[in-house]
Amino acid sequence: MVSGDRARSPAKKTPVARNISADDMLIRSWLHNRSDNTRDAYERDARAFLTFTGKLLEEVVLADLQSWFDSLECADATRRRKLAAVKSLLSFGARLGMLRADVGAAFRMERGHDTLHERILTQEEVASMIDGEDDPRKRAFLRVLYVMGLRLREACGLVWRSMTRRQQGGIASIHGKGGKTRSVLVPAKLWKELVALRVDSRPDAPVVPGHDGGPLHAKAADRIVKRAAKRAGLSPAVSAHWLRHACASHAQDRGAPPHVVQATLGHASLATTTRYSHVREGDGAGKYLDQ
Missing domain, CATH: 1.10.443.10 (Intergrase catalytic core)
Known part of the structure; x- marks a missing residue:
């Protein structure tokens, strides 16, 4: 080093801001450690529900869940699976305190006919x-x-x-x-x-x-x-x-x-x-x- 020169400290990297919403964080946590198949299916169901409501999860009310379920045009077993996924997400969020209430807990439906x-x-x-x-x-x-x-x-x-x-x-x-x-x-x-x-x-x-x-x-x-x-x-x-x-x-x-x-x-x-x-x-x- 030439006399008088100072060693330059490594330039600090500016952290890249990542805009991750609270809903994204909740969904990621909910899906953590699930199998690939389950994770893919559950995330599709959750995203479809959010798209339908146009709301944040913390804004969702029971009527939103009921309206979404009624709108599903698929086999009864598939509708029930999708509902179970979204209810699981809402329950998980409420347990973590990220959602004020588990609005899905009030959704009741009759047991479907067993077609096994x-x-x-x-x-x-x-x-x-x-x-x-x-x-x-x-x-x-x-x-x-x-x-x-x-x-x-x-x-x-x-x-x-x-x-x-x-x-x-x-x-x-x-x-x-x-x-x-x-x-x-x-x-x-x-x-x-x-x-x-x-x-x-x-x-x-x-x-x-x-x-x-x-x-x-x-x-x-x-x-x-x-x-x-x-x-x-x-x-x-x-x-x-x-x-x-x-x-x-x-x-x-x-x-x-x-x-x-x-x-x-x-x-x-x-x-x-x-x-x-x-x-x-x-x-x-x-x-x-x-x-």
Whole structure:
């Protein structure tokens, strides 16, 4: 340094102002640590509600929520899901003190008709979907959805690091909804089928890869299911979740204890699992009372 010169201090960076509204902050906090699918769907619902009202969340009143709900032109189940998302946001904001009151708490509606039975495939229909698939990779994917009862993204994200060999088949460690991890049995027949597909020995290799050997993307996985259903002559509405429904239903029909099915599918409540129980042909309470 030349005598008399002073060392210049690093220029201070001017902080960039970021205009984040209170509503944005609340929505971000509300969505924190939720799964990608849930976060995307919930944020769409919340933003649509705000667009409809043209108000800030702190200005919303019960009549706004009721008017928005009445304006929704979609299936009843979808309307209820959207309402549940917005009510959750309003409740969360009130608990944090960011909203003066939980206006959604006063919104009451009758319980909808349970149409789950309309989305449960028969064992013959599932067999037709799987047996009609000639591609071993795609057939194995259909069997993973059905036999293991996995959600679509759980099946797509399954890697060999999560698979543990057992004397008969194996165990898969599934990181599922709500950040919960559960162990799912992989029967011996399915395990052999999956091992036969394996070409990548790395621990993080996908159990059922895409056509390029990489992870199977959700959209491609959905197409596998849709095309299998179409070949079997089934409804275009059939999705991967229908195979999960079928897993729960058929397992209980064959005598699986509800708590075992609950653990396999990762249901938070046993009540959810027992919805899949059916009255078996020729059986019912009346049979034991009509003497």
